[in-house]
Amino acid sequence: MYIFGYLRASTIEQDAERAKKTLSEFVEQKGLRIAAWYVEQESGASLQRPKLLQLLSDAKKGDLIMIEQIDRLSRLNESSWSKLKEMLYEKELKVISLDLPTSHIAMAPEISDEFTNSMIKAINNMMMDMLAAISRKDYEDRRRRQKEGIDKAKTMGKYRGRRPDLELHEQIYKLRVLKEMSINETAKFVGVSPRTVVRVVKRMRVERNES
Known part of the structure; x- marks a missing residue:
């Protein structure tokens, strides 16, 4: 056992x-x-x-x-x-x-x-x-309250979405692209999921007109 x-x-x-x-x-x-x-x-x-x-x-x-x-x-x-x-x-x-x-x-x-x-x-x-x-139930209640808060903010013209962590995104980009660390190594180093690393790098490459 x-x-x-x-x-x-x-x-x-x-x-x-x-x-x-x-x-x-x-x-x-x-x-x-x-x-x-x-x-x-x-x-x-x-x-x-x-x-x-x-x-x-x-x-x-x-x-x-x-x-x-x-x-x-x-x-x-x-x-x-x-x-x-x-x-x-x-x-x-x-x-x-x-x-x-x-x-x-x-x-x-x-x-x-x-x-x-x-x-x-x-x-x-x-x-x-x-x-x-x-x-x-707790998870569903929190999701519902979050959605209600966002919907209310939208009707008041105050919702701008979640602000990205620009400093974290820059660090991910440097480790993955410039230092050529693997996706998993980068994810472990900064404390995010591999999926987040892929998404951030893809978006930043588009923003910087990289292939």
Whole structure:
């Protein structure tokens, strides 16, 4: 049995390091260790997450997935969440989340009492579904409020869109184009997704009339 750490990083690299430290300390207190880390930069609202899919492919039957908060996995629409649960079930993978104490039992020695084991699994699955629903609602509410704010600003003629971080974009351009760093190296260095690097470089090349 292996334990894999799964993180969804923000644009701030320190956040990922903090989460790694927190999860590592928790696991070590149980006399265990995390075998490998999978750090995601894609949107939490989509199931198209390369690192998560890689983790699910690498993991073997009965392995554990360690996360800091259940919304790192569950902030999906209902159909995507159901599909993810099916993928976890197929390999009998167990999810342990720091904010879900009922999931911590998965790190304990195997419970021989089948009835008790089934009850614990049922309670944990119910809690995961409930927190997943809460995460989805919170995400949808924030998106709705954001849209309402933008719509209101537009009607008042005050909306100008999100201001680009010109300094960050310039840094991305220099690293990728002038210093010829790879897309992934550039993304990791500045703390953004590879997709952002491609988009920024493409736009800046057009602006500078480069091919």
